[in-house]
Amino acid sequence: MPEPALCFRLVARRQGGRVVLDGVDLALAPGEILGLAGVNGAGKTTLLRCLLDFCTPDSGDIAIFGVPHARPAARRPLAYLPERFHPPAHLTGAEFLAQVLALHGQRPAPAATAAMLEALELDAAALRRTARHYSKGMTQKLGLAATLLLDKRLYVLDEPASGLDPKARALFKRAVLARRAAGAAVLLTSHALADIGELCDRIAILHGGRIRFDGTPAQCIARFAAPAAAAGATTSDATAAGAARPGAPGDLEQAFLSVVA
Numbered sequence: 001m002p003e004p005a006l007c008f009r010l011v012a013r014r015q016g017g018r019v020v021l022d023g024v025d026l027a028l029a030p031g032e033i034l035g036l037a038g039v040n041g042a043g044k045t046t047l048l049r050c051l052l053d054f055c056t057p058d059s060g061d062i063a064i065f066g067v068p069h070a071r072p073a074a075r076r077p078l079a080y081l082p083e084r085f086h087p088p089a090h091l092t093g094a095e096f097l098a099q100v101l102a103l104h105g106q107r108p109a110p111a112a113t114a115a116m117l118e119a120l121e122l123d124a125a126a127l128r129r130t131a132r133h134y135s136k137g138m139t140q141k142l143g144l145a146a147t148l149l150l151d152k153r154l155y156v157l158d159e160p161a162s163g164l165d166p167k168a169r170a171l172f173k174r175a176v177l178a179r180r181a182a183g184a185a186v187l188l189t190s191h192a193l194a195d196i197g198e199l200c201d202r203i204a205i206l207h208g209g210r211i212r213f214d215g216t217p218a219q220c221i222a223r224f225a226a227p228a229a230a231a232g233a234t235t236s237d238a239t240a241a242g243a244a245r246p247g248a249p250g251d252l253e254q255a256f257l258s259v260v261a
């Protein structure tokens with residue numbers, strides 16, 4: 001069995017006087033896309049911050065490809081896009097991309113860069129402008145391009161589709177699938193359950209400090225959305241909740257709401 005790309009074991013952390021993570025167990029296999037969902041404040045970003053060693057768990061273990069996460073070498077195969085991505089305002093997009101590649105010891109890769117910019121429809125003219133002139137969506141696309149251009153085995157993306165329009169979301173999903181096709185693992189957080197349902201092999205729902213569900217989106221729907229539909233929801237209720245057709249995007253939302261109720 002291949003070494004998991006990521007393994008959280010009983011990770012706990014208190015923050016601001018309250019327990020945010022209360023024994024999180026979660027694993028991610030190479031070549032897998034895992035969507036981490038949870039209500040606002042559930043602790044998704046805190047879990048990622050623990051993984052990146054930006055904060056220290058009170059207890060538990062985290063391993064990246066079998067190496068304890070706090071060792072700098074453990075994080076070398078990993079690229080991270082933070083929830084609030086702010087490129088240096090004085091750099092042009094092109095300068096920023098070049099600096100990120102250099103920081104990670106990667107040579108400039110004009111062909112790969114051009115392909116990524118095309119894949120995300122990031123305007124070449126925009127790359128010549130400084131980041132202070134970017135819209136929110138363009139800034140996010142720049143962050144995605146910089147992250148996904150890195151040749152890594154693991155991508156950790158905190159709300160990567162935030163601020164993207166529907167077309168850009170579709171492009172982003174295609175770019176992530178291309179990384180998976182190349183064998184990489186992806187851990188992403190999102191409030192867009194339709195995106196998780198479409199993109200992710202598995203969904204993990206963090207609630208009350210623990211992972212309350214971990215499985216495929218279809219399993220989540222079958223376990224948590226289907227019973228509600230079968231247990232006497234009227235047709236109009238079910239339709240309103242998106243539960244009329246098994247596997248409809250609204251089903252995952254309904255299942256999620258059952259898990260966090």
Ligand SMILES: Nc1ncnc2c1ncn2[C@@H]1O[C@H](COP(=O)(O)OP(=O)(O)OP(=O)(O)O)[C@@H](O)[C@H]1O
Pocket residue numbers: 015016020038039040041042043044045046047
């Ligand atoms: N530095 C901090 N000090 C104290 N409390 C914090 C700190 N950072 C986050 N918190 C609190 O920890 C909890 C978890 O926050 P976190 O940002 O991890 O949640 P999240 O699931 O990512 O939320 P969202 O979906 O809104 O981004 C929240 O109650 C938050 O207010």
